[in-house]
Amino acid sequence: MPHTADVRVEAWAPSRAECLAEAVTAVVASFADTGGLTPTGTAGFDVPAGRDEDLLVAVLDEVVFRLETEGTLPVATEVTGTSDGGLRVRWRTTGTDAVEAVGAVPKAVALHGLRFGRDATGWSCAVTLDV
Template structure:
């Protein structure tokens, strides 16, 4: 799998949203999952970032890291009114470090329901012979 083979898609799901993402590395797959989440409720092109937010998350399991990153996006939207237009993820000793390039939600054009929570039902995040893949259901 080459770097150009990273991506994501949204899958219709009864009363919810299902996201799939893939990439050569775990960290890039996490960033693709964030992009999919944002694409589910904001139109592209997204406005330019106005600030950055960094956070560290423990990595007790790959699935928990995925949930933590996506929950941070939802939290930032609800609390600060900001959403990421770009995401960088790097591994560190205790887990992952995430840097979100943020924009005010009011500056973006909505196109779908704002996500409310990450569901643990049918959550997947693992490495396969082509790289890393994840799938997650989002409550909207």
């Protein structure tokens, strides 16, 4: 990235929900090695209906928020749509003390260059993280 304190992640999958889950995995993988970990907790939250890009930002903002306030991060993510167009996100989690740091921890999700949508092969997204 042009700015040394930025990390760019991309994700893709057949469905919107799967692409969101892959984006969470990519963000976590940018700074922590969770391979081989057994989750020690669960967490969940709902995201109200909105534009696809706003949903992506909301889910990734929650990763950053819980990392900063609870010291937890998702090891596995399940996303389902709700009847009103929103999302239900469920995580299996672990504490940050159980993971090895492999990169800079994200501080925020940048809106510049944000992309999330459907293409010929499914869904894809790209997002920049301020670290």
